[in-house]
Amino acid sequence: MIDRAALLYLDATSDGPNPESWVDGYGYFKAAEARAKVMGSGLTSADPIATQRIGEAMALLTRAVPKPTPAAAPPVEPSALLAASSNVTLVVGKFR
Numbered sequence: 001m002i003d004r005a006a007l008l009y010l011d012a013t014s015d016g017p018n019p020e021s022w023v024d025g026y027g028y029f030k031a032a033e034a035r036a037k038v039m040g041s042g043l044t045s046a047d048p049i050a051t052q053r054i055g056e057a058m059a060l061l062t063r064a065v066p067k068p069t070p071a072a073a074p075p076v077e078p079s080a081l082l083a084a085s086s087n088v089t090l091v092v093g094k095f096r
Contacts (some may be wrong), residue, residue: 006085013074021072026052029061050091057084
């Protein structure tokens with residue numbers, strides 16, 4: 001969900017505001033946020049590094065898409081969000 005949110009944020013900010021991609025990315029962000037709350041301490045004890053990477057990506061998403069309506073200018077550099085998303089993918093890939 002984090003990777004989809006990051007990709008949609010890139011799409012939403014690349015060629016001027018794209019409200020559809022923005023709201024879809026916001027939805028994926030909120031779904032990832034809810035999932036992280038459900039997993040909570042179970043993930044922390046199982047893999048503290050994955051927990052840290054997820055926290056970093058979620059912090060960027062919180063700044064990037066704080067609401068479902070697009071910002072006039074991207075609040076977060078899309079490449080930073082994509083990098084954080086890739087870091088999550090790298091550490092959680094072992095859980096699949």
